[in-house]
Amino acid sequence: MxxxxxxxxxxxxxxxxxxxxxxxxxxxxxxxxxxxxxxxxxxxxxxxxxxxxxxxxxxxxxxxxxxxxxxxxxxxxxxxAAGALDGLAPGAEYGTRRIVFVCTRNSARSQLAAALWQQVSEIPSASAGTHPADRIARGAIDVASRHGLNLPDAAPRRLDQVLGEGDFIVTVCDNAHEELTGLGGVHWSVPDPVRLGTSEAFERAYEDISRRIDDFVPRLTAA
Structure with missing residues (x-):
């Protein structure tokens, strides 16, 4: 066994x-x-x-x-008992050299996720989009600033420009997940804050992603 x-x-x-x-x-x-x-x-x-x-x-x-x-x-x-409560939550499940967060436009959710990940894990992170926008959404920059999070000063990038061998994909957008069926990884169904464009929508997306990352970090180990 x-x-x-x-x-x-x-x-x-x-x-x-x-x-x-x-x-x-x-x-x-x-x-x-x-x-x-x-x-x-x-x-x-x-x-x-x-x-x-x-x-x-x-x-x-x-x-x-x-x-x-x-x-x-x-x-x-x-x-x-010593270690009595160890293992009650799921343990490490995946090993990877880098985690790549993907949404459609790479202008909000995936950017926030990659930046949040860098704060809590030694595993490198990156972000990309299936159909990148011209720039990061203003609402994403603002919510990041409110939480002391620095978003990269760079234009959104296409997935095929970012993805490398051994990368672990996390889609944070339903459209991207359904477009990339069969590519593996995991999916987080985070509502698009850009669609509403309100500070509340970006705040909800930030909190959703932050909570998911806190839960997921122990599941991923460096390959």
Whole structure:
């Protein structure tokens, strides 16, 4: 069995163990500190036999461990296992030398995405368009400025001028994604702020892309 499948199996076991509200509450409490079964009983208002069942389930899933008190060996403490919550979110999935963000005009969404990526990852980024505009949209420049983000002082570029071997593509535009079917990569369906042209539309696009990048950075490793 591969390491990837073993890791997936452990993630499944952890998620299954945490699917119960009482067990999730126990883990929440243990993130703050160690507790004895008696203390957990008092906190949860739970019968000792039911608590024992939940603790065994959490131990089997390698989420918690127990150890004897140094003061009173008849007493034990439950603690969160080392790395207990590791792997609950998806791990690294892709390796690449560079990430390329693509939209139709390369005037807003892809430019913002490439600039945001450079702030949080050592993997190089670039942006391109399937049908580039003459210049970066004013609204994109303004929203970037409001957030202290520097957009490149360069004209939008066509995808075939940018894309190289080993690049990982992220389309941030439905039109570009549907035009590039079969090219691989992933797609983020970010509404076009240029269409509305309001500062609110650009702000929503910025926040959407920023959140997606924060979630995606751990999934990508340098090849």
């Amino acid at each position: 591969s390491t990837e499948r073993i890791d997936l199996g452990m993630r499944v076991a952890k998620h299954a163990a945490l699917a119960d509200a009482a067990r999730l509450r126990i883990v929440d409490l243990l993130t703050l500190g160690d507790l004895s079964p008696t203390e957990l009983q008092a906190e949860l208002g739970m019968a000792s036999n039911l608590l024992s069942h939940h603790l065994r389930t959490l131990e089997d899933a390698q989420l918690v461990t127990r150890h004897r008190s140094e003061a009173d060996r008849r007493r034990s403490y439950i603690r969160l």
